[in-house]
Structure formats: structure tokens, C-alpha cells
Amino acid sequence: MNIRLVAAALLASVAIPAFSANATDLEVTHWWTSGGEAAAVKVLAEQYNGLGDNHWVDGAIAGSGSTATPLIVSRILGGNPMGATQLNTGRDAEELVKAGLMTDLTDLAEKEHWKDIIRPASLLASCTYEGRVYCVPLNIHSWQWMWVNRHVFEDNGMKVPANWDEFVADAPKLREKGIVPLATGAPWQVDGMRSVMQIGIGGKETYLAIYQKKDADAVKSPENRKVWDAFAQARDLVDESYSGRDWNVATNMVITGKAAAQIMGDWAQGEFGVAKQVAGKDYDCLPGLGFNGLLDTGGDSFYFPKNSNPDITKAQLELASMLVSKETQVKFNLAKGSLPVRGDIDLSAASSCMKKGLEILKNPDNVVPGVTQLIDPDTRGQMTDLGLQFFSSKMTVDEAIEKQAAIFKQAQ
DSSP, X not given: OOHHHHHHHHXXXXXXXXXXXXTTEEEEEEOOOSHHHHHHHHHHHHHXXXXXXXXXXXXXXXXXXHHXXXXXXXXXXXXXXXXXXXXXXXXXXXXXXXXXXXXXXXXXXXXXXXXXXXXXXXHHHHTEETTEEOEEEOEEBOOOEEEEEHHHHHTTTOOOOSSHHHHHHHHHHHHXXXXXEEEOOXXXXXXXXXXXXXXXXXXXXXXXXXXXXXXXXXXXXXXXXXXXXXXXHHHTSSOTTOTTOOHHHHHHHHHTXXXXXXXXXXXXXXXXXXXXXXXXXXEEEEEGGGTOOOEEOBOEEEEOBOOSOHHHHHXXXXXXXXXXXXXXXXXXHHHHOOEEXXXXXXXXXXXXXXXXXXXXXXXXXXXXXXXXXXXXXXXXXXXXXXXXHHHTSOOOHHHHHHHHHHHHHSOO
């Protein structure tokens, strides 16, 4: 579908959402529906409703971002835009922005000096097109974490693993105890797991060479082979019922001791928080699988589709401003388990795992762009499909590498 052609027919008369009896009601769509995510959304709604006459109208979409994003895009193209919407920081809304369907936030960004307070700079850059700002980064989410139930190891006479290799070595003992070594679901969770290995095991240089430079030689390098070898290990560590499992259900397997570990982004920390688990006592977190202390800086951003009601536009700008305020950044990210986009706020109440992330973030050399910032949705979809095919079959590492090389040969 050519989004720009569709947009040309819509821009003159973008519909006002049917729900809006009050001009300051703002429908906000998102896919935050797990326990920890719901707690974080509640923070945003309360903050926004407290501004004055504004009213957050919740538009939660069940499922993951891969389920919600097409629905969000369809509504915007159909002339029935929401007031605001969560999307991944990166290229998910690229065509919508180019088509002129998103509200320009540049004046607000300049007035509030977003360029000076939002870090790393790549987050705001991902919201910028031809020098204009079209979204506001809300947080820094990184996939680069492995979550480990300390009690599972300690209660069974094992040392809590410090890295992936130690964890794999203990997997047979865990199975003997009736414990699933690695909890996961599919399909996007499997692809995310492989992406963590791409950085944690393959290293920063190889990751950037493949995803940023689209270098075919890097795909066939020894470092990338190590990534697929580890991914092959992972497919032997999961239970037979992983397919279709929600990510938060997999997290709960770790929390309850049914599983020993999960590779999942830092949003999993919100689930541990809701369960009253304490980092360093009940669970541990291994950035970069215990090898490379790096963070990929994806996350969530909010976009504000254009509409014909100036009152809604005003409400959009008030929400955008609120999202980067100090108070919102503290309250939301503590609930969500993500890192704030501001470095000038007090996070003394953060867990030890969040503090690990903040320490890593201090060094710009430890920060890399996330997958959503480097490759387009089509390439991401192909890599998700490849990861799932490999994980659910006996595909060899050689075959997987050849398929990955073919994908990146035509990647944009």
C-alpha cells in the first residue's frame, strides 16, 4: 500500500474520533496490558487527568506490538485517528510521517529543549524527519537482559549463573529437578532472544556491521556463527509448550520457580515488581547475557495523528509535554521497569537491576541503536520468521546463516 497516496485523499478532512463528545478527551492507544504494564499506564493516565480538563480515554489493544501496530496504522489511514498512540521508537511510523499524517511537535520540542534533555540523542533522532520532530520518546527499553530466579539455583545447591555459558552448563541439573531451564513464548519472543544473543554474544561491532551496514561478510563471520550456535543451545532448553505463550506468562514461570530464567527486555522487571520480588534477593538480571554490558536503546514513543479539531491538537501537545516532565519520567519508568530518557532526575528508589542499566547508560560507548531503529519492518518480519523456523525445527546453523545473508542483501 502506498501510504502517501492514501494520505493525499485524507489530509483535507481527517475525521474527528467518534468517541469525542468533549474536545479535551484524548483517546490513547497502546498495547500495555500485562500487570506491570497496566500499572505503568495507570501512572500516565493519572498524570494526564491531573493536568486540568484533559481526560485520558484508554485504548488498550490486547497482544504485542506486532499485533497492535497494523491496527493503529489502519485506523489512521482510514480517517479515524486516535488522539495519541504508542509505537516502538524507530521506523514503525516512518511512512505515516512522510505522508504528513502526524502532528509536528517541533515548536514544543524547541521550547522545552528536548535536544538537551533527551538521551541518548539517537532516540530524538528517530523521531525526527527532515529536521522536524514528530514523536516524543517516553523511555529507554532494552532487550539486553536475562532474568534468573535465584531461589531455583540456591535451593538446589547450584551457584546462581553469572553468564549464558554457566547457565547452559547447569541446564541438565535443572531438568533433573523438573525445572524448565529457559522460559519463552513465540514468535516475537524467540526473535528477541536471538537479537539479544546478536549483541551479547556476537558483540557490538558485528551487530552494527550486520544491522546498520548490512554487511554480508559480517553475517558469515565467526562471531555471527557463535550467535546461531547459542540460539541452537536455547532451542534445546525450552519446554514443548512454549509456542503461543505470552511473554508475561513466561516471566511468571520464572517468578514462581517453574522455570529458571528468561531472556526478555527490561519491561519484565515490571512483572517482578507487581509480584513484590526484590532484585538481588529473589531474582538477578544479566545485561548482555553476562558477557557484554551493552544496551540497545529502543523503547516506546508517542505519536499524535493529525486531526481537524484544534482542541484535540492542544490536548495532544499537553500530553507530549507531560510525557517528558521530570515527575512523569520518574513515576512511569519505576513502574514500567524501563530507563528514563532524562538523565537529570532522581531515581534513588530504583531497583538494583535498573541501577545496573543506568550505570551502563552513562558511557555512550555502551549504547547501540535498537533493531527497530536500524532495519525496516519488512526486514524485521523476515528475521522474525527465520528465527522461529530455526527455533522450531532442526535447521542447521549453516542454513540459518545463508538465509540471514539473503535477507540482509536486500535489507533497507
